[in-house]
Amino acid sequence: MKQKLVVLTGAGMSAESGLSTFRDSGGLWDQYDVKDVASIEGWINNPKLVQDFYNKRRAELKDHSPNEGHYLIKELENIFQVTIITQNVDNFHERAGSQHVIHLHGELSKVRSVKNPSLIYETLEDVHMGDLAEDGNQLRPHIVWFGEEVPKMEEAVKYTAQAEIFLVIGTSLQVYPAASLLNFVPHEAKIYIIDPNPLEMYLPENIVYIQKGATEGLKIFKQKISN
Structure with a gap:
């Protein structure tokens, strides 16, 4: 065994x-306020900004490989x-x-319904406001943000x-x-x-x-x- x-x-x-990492000097948190792009409040206040942020992260992921x-x-x-x-x-x-x-x-290569956490979809493509899950609700990044349970x-x-x-x-x-x-x-x-x-x-x-x-x-x- x-x-x-x-x-x-x-x-x-x-x-x-x-x-790009978040906490290192010159990292993502030097470019973005964590409250704006990685919190549930940020999503409520400006969901388009959050979608765009994670679209950039997905695009970056496609260009990199495991080490x-x-x-x-x-x-x-x-x-x-x-x-x-x-x-x-x-x-x-x-x-x-x-x-x-x-x-x-959470996982960058997945998105989910804002209302049903179990409705999860694989994608590395851009996701926009107006893109809906099969339950008719907006798709959001499948990411655990600050202010959410793990x-x-x-x-x-x-x-x-x-x-x-x-x-x-x-x-x-x-x-x-x-x-x-x-x-x-x-x-x-x-x-x-x-x-x-x-x-x-x-x-x-x-x-x-x-x-x-x-x-x-x-x-x-x-x-x-x-x-």
């Missing part, structure tokens, strides 16, 4: 693919029973072949609580509720954190910190688990 490996990924996982790190995580399925919990809204994990991906913050959180907690190894890649662990997943990792599990930036948090003894980017850090992780 393969060990259960749960991988939590954040923006640093996709940065090596060249996607080596995404494929290294896929390869871990040869050794472990892998569950990926991602804060990212791109589809790079799926395009790299990973089988079990939980998107906490519907996949319960599922993420369930798998985290079963982890034998918990691997964190490219997230500052400052974004909640995702950062709270560490509280649900079993005490006996080994925790690895891969991030090039110094961590602004106390690390318990059962945490191994690898201060590298995603791909380089994953190569070190594979060496450590094979020793």
